[in-house]
Amino acid sequence: MPKIVDHGVRRDEVVAAATRIIMRDGIDAATTRAIAKEAGYSNGVLTHYFADKDEILVSALEASHRRITERLREKLAGRTGLDALREVLLDNVPLDDERVRETGLEVGFWGRSLASADLLEVQRREAADLRHLVVSLLQAAAEAGEIRSGEDLDDVAERLLALVDGLSVHRLLYPSRLTGGRLERLILREIDLLAA
Amino acid sequence: MPKIVDHGVRRDEVVAAATRIIMRDGIDAATTRAIAKEAGYSNGVLTHYFADKDEILVSALEASHRRITERLREKLAGRTGLDALREVLLDNVPLDDERVRETGLEVGFWGRSLASADLLEVQRREAADLRHLVVSLLQAAAEAGEIRSGEDLDDVAERLLALVDGLSVHRLLYPSRLTGGRLERLILREIDLLAA
Amino acid sequence: MPKIVDHGVRRDEVVAAATRIIMRDGIDAATTRAIAKEAGYSNGVLTHYFADKDEILVSALEASHRRITERLREKLAGRTGLDALREVLLDNVPLDDERVRETGLEVGFWGRSLASADLLEVQRREAADLRHLVVSLLQAAAEAGEIRSGEDLDDVAERLLALVDGLSVHRLLYPSRLTGGRLERLILREIDLLAA
Amino acid sequence: MPKIVDHGVRRDEVVAAATRIIMRDGIDAATTRAIAKEAGYSNGVLTHYFADKDEILVSALEASHRRITERLREKLAGRTGLDALREVLLDNVPLDDERVRETGLEVGFWGRSLASADLLEVQRREAADLRHLVVSLLQAAAEAGEIRSGEDLDDVAERLLALVDGLSVHRLLYPSRLTGGRLERLILREIDLLAA
């Protein structure tokens, strides 16, 4: 009987290796050789588990989003409306090392996505999920009377999500100017203003 | 008699060529050969004016920022306070083709900057200028009584700049969701709220 | 109790799989993985029955010749002389799909044989059989008075076999110029001229 | 002033190197690295003179045909009809080392052409030229009364060309059986029979 390997496990190993490289050295450093080496395998292994490099990158992006979603699901348990929304936004911002790495990966993918239809489609599909979550939380908050009337909830969602991404990339690029504390304060302020 | 060449002029030509390529075909298409060809020179010239390709890219980023600054300076002539601030923000957002290309270039550099100390330093230096401009316009507006009291102007500046970058990248990644009209409306709304 | 496997049967299965691939997708598509998969086995099995890939290819060539020989034997039952010869020649020419595939395989091997002593030896050994058959049919025809006198039968055989191979490759390379009808006519004409 | 290289010359060098390899070791041995090495350059040079490997192979095939055509043109000077035809056929058959190598190259390309639309098109285009030459020589011979009446000249051309290719590949594969002498005799005989 040969050594039986769970393909899913091997794929996860490779994707994790790719993710580590992207987070550590940038997306351009994620060559197939580097990924294989980081995973502790030879070049050839990748062939058995992925059609090509793009599939690895896409998987890395999806895996990152899946991790974020999972983390969110736990945090959101028992929360609704603005309370839940606050958690969502804070969770999507680089306030600890893990999130800093996640944001770095995400920003690296932004540039790639603008040049790759495949990646762009993944990016869009997954961004839609987060947007739906934010909109539905806003609606729940509105129905619960937590939000002052007269707001276009779609606009609000758009603004919050853009603010989260903008602050995230600024936190990475200009950490001394946009400290963690200020970042958190700005996010919280935004939620409070919705209620005001 | 050696040929006298204005180094600055040559550098500008090459950087302009690199910028055209990055905006047209993406940063990955900006190979040294492509840049030299676009500039109308041979491969070898680049050596005389730039230490390596990275120096060209850095210069292209600087030049883009310089162009934006110049454009702003013209638009700001005769304007002050919130009126000027409105122009600054609208000018930094991809509402026409030129700005879409500029934003694409910028987003491409974000990813690179996170993996390159050189680029990161350029990015920071130049971002500081824009921030100073915004802060000083906010202060002028505050002194002119255009802004409701109680606002931390540094926080406001941070929020506006993050929003501009966040909306910009979203406009590129999710154009059907964040239309030009909505983008403009969100920016204008932000200014109005400062006054409210 | 070890599993008892008929090596010959396994080899035949693998060779048949290789042949199908070569005929369907060309000799370059006949990778070891593709052959194993086509045969319904894992990659590793090939090791037990063949020293290396070349041995599989050689076997495929031999098997193809054996199939042709067998088919001929059936067709030749009850025939002799020029009548039998006509069948032999027509059978060796790509007039239907099966023969087109056979010819494609053969032409692919010609090129390889010129660079591989092993293949060349197989090629020669098997070509000798066909030649002997043609010569003996010619001799029978001559003894039966079917062929006009004065012909060097070795030369005739050589000419007929060369013509068959030449027309075969031309039929594949220039199908619109050398139609099936013309090919058949040319072959039949050749036989008729022997008698004339 | 830089070293100026005649691109045509460099291309010819590379094509000649590729041709030598194909003739010596077979078309599968003609890797880009092997070609560059044989030409005395590094891998990278090929890029400057050829779009890709296929262009080198196509050029090698065309160059071989051009050499043959040129050689023919010289031999045909002052000849017409069957006399010229005899030269054409003898010239297209591996009777000396140079022609043996040429035939080896040609046979290697046959296999490739069956799997590559590009090569097939080159093959067909160039084969058409030779066929036109043969047909026109046959027509001239017919008009001069050198050929017995009642022959379909297209069929004759087809038969002669197939015979030439068939005998050529047999001479390479089975040299001891089809000697140079017999090959020449068979060709000459064919011409004589046209007149008979």
Added chain:
DNA sequence: CATGAATGAGTGTTCATTCAT
């Protein structure tokens, strides 16, 4: 025997860089 995971050399191709002219 059979499996299939793993290897690593090899493929065509790209490209920043060097340097003689």
Added chain:
DNA sequence: TATGAATGAACACTCATTCAT
């Protein structure tokens, strides 16, 4: 200065082969 020929390492990807299980 400017040229452009040349380099050689790197890229993603392929594949015959090995071997522990």
